[in-house]
Amino acid sequence: MSRYRLEPSRTQEEILLRHCSDARYVWNLCVEQESWWRRGRGRMPGFAERCRQLTEARAASPWLAEGSVTVQQQAIRDHAQAMARFFTGTARRPRWRKRGENEGFRVIHVKTPHVRRLNRSHGEVYVPKAGWVRFRWSRPVPGSAKSFRVTQDRAGRWHLAFAVIPEPVHGPGTGEAVGIDRGVKVTAALSTGEMLTVPRLSGRESSRLLRLERKLARARRGSTRRRKVKAQIARVKAWEVDRRKDWIEQASTDIARRFDVIRVEDLNIKNMTRSARGTAAQPGKNVAAKAGLNREISRSAWGALVRRLEDKAPGRVQKVPPAYTSQRCSACGHVARDNRESQAVFLCTACGYAANADVNAARNIAAGHAVKARGGDRDAGPVNREPQLDLLAS
Numbered sequence: 001m002s003r004y005r006l007e008p009s010r011t012q013e014e015i016l017l018r019h020c021s022d023a024r025y026v027w028n029l030c031v032e033q034e035s036w037w038r039r040g041r042g043r044m045p046g047f048a049e050r051c052r053q054l055t056e057a058r059a060a061s062p063w064l065a066e067g068s069v070t071v072q073q074q075a076i077r078d079h080a081q082a083m084a085r086f087f088t089g090t091a092r093r094p095r096w097r098k099r100g101e102n103e104g105f106r107v108i109h110v111k112t113p114h115v116r117r118l119n120r121s122h123g124e125v126y127v128p129k130a131g132w133v134r135f136r137w138s139r140p141v142p143g144s145a146k147s148f149r150v151t152q153d154r155a156g157r158w159h160l161a162f163a164v165i166p167e168p169v170h171g172p173g174t175g176e177a178v179g180i181d182r183g184v185k186v187t188a189a190l191s192t193g194e195m196l197t198v199p200r201l202s203g204r205e206s207s208r209l210l211r212l213e214r215k216l217a218r219a220r221r222g223s224t225r226r227r228k229v230k231a232q233i234a235r236v237k238a239w240e241v242d243r244r245k246d247w248i249e250q251a252s253t254d255i256a257r258r259f260d261v262i263r264v265e266d267l268n269i270k271n272m273t274r275s276a277r278g279t280a281a282q283p284g285k286n287v288a289a290k291a292g293l294n295r296e297i298s299r300s301a302w303g304a305l306v307r308r309l310e311d312k313a314p315g316r317v318q319k320v321p322p323a324y325t326s327q328r329c330s331a332c333g334h335v336a337r338d339n340r341e342s343q344a345v346f347l348c349t350a351c352g353y354a355a356n357a358d359v360n361a362a363r364n365i366a367a368g369h370a371v372k373a374r375g376g377d378r379d380a381g382p383v384n385r386e387p388q389l390d391l392l393a394s
């Protein structure tokens with residue numbers, strides 16, 4: 001994801017804000033609809049059905065019809081993808097969006113060319129209803145991008161990001177397979193014994209953030225000082241996000257280049273077996289909020305890593321059934337519940353093999369038999385790929 005600073009004019013900013021509010025409105029409608037769902041009520045409407053509902057709603061409401069249909073439909077798609085991630089256990093259930101938080105919308109290009117360069121430092125992108133909006137040409141614009149996202153951060157700055165499917169990375173050609181387990185403490189454990197952890201803020205940065213948050217709590221509502229502190233907080237949080245994204249790109253390229261076959265657990269199944277797997281080290285909801293947050297970050301990074309691997313190593317990522325991966329000894333094959341001495345250490349009661357529990361699981365995954373892709377997590381269409389245009393006609 002390459003991000004650029006967007007510089008809308010005053011009038012354009014109004015339109016962008018309207019797009020944000022439309023996207024939020026439609027997203028929240030989807031969230032509300034999901035919240036009505038109860039067991040036995042049948043399926044929730046899918047993307048196509050919701051687009052049909054949107055068409056009806058637009059016909060009934062002039063206010064809604066005034067907004068951009070592209071922006072509104074993309075919000076439905078965003079929500080559908082968020083639900084798909086939730087069902088695979090890689091993200092939280094999509095939540096209600098509040099004004100001023102995570103403001104943004106997605107546009108898919110119908111018209112090309114949609115991006116043009118003005119001079120050395122600036123370019124323009126075509127946004128429905130707003131027309132050509134200037135942005136800082138801070139790095140090359142990917143030619144393959146067919147959709148982009150416009151966001152406004154809490155500091156009020158506008159950004160533009162193009163969604164790009166990365167070029168496939170070639171494997172080594174040796175046939176070597178690697179297993180990757182979603183770790184408890186680490187983001188990903190490799191069967192080679194490597195432990196990958198998504199970067200977080202350093203101790204110094206965390207304390208700075210804490211200081212700023214205290215400052216914010218003391219600042220008067222609506223004051224200039226409050227706005228300034230808010231912007232500072234937004235900047236610190238943005239570092240963390242940037243670092244996480246870089247990490248995902250680097251880790252996925254590295255793995256795709258070093259191994260020909262990449263095996264991960266099938267999360268659709270894993271989600272259900274996790275609780276049976278003995279999570280003694282995760283005492284549930286009473287753990288400190290921070291530990292919960294770290295786990296959340298790690299989880300979403302794991303999901304993003306697997307999606308990136310599928311992009312960069314198409315056809316080389318295999319989903320393995322998760323049964324017994326954590327209880328089986330990767331040295332002798334003995335399976336027993338009591339093999340697990342603790343969440344962190346695996347100790348085989350049959351042969352005495354001892355290893356980091358996540359690495360032992362990763363080794364089992366590396367040796368695992370691939371299941372056919374069931375497509376369960378692809379209901380909303382592959383993430384980062386382009387929506388089908390026929391669904392957008394209205």
Ligand SMILES: [Zn+2]
Binds near residue numbers: 330331332348349350
């Ligand atoms: Zn053993």
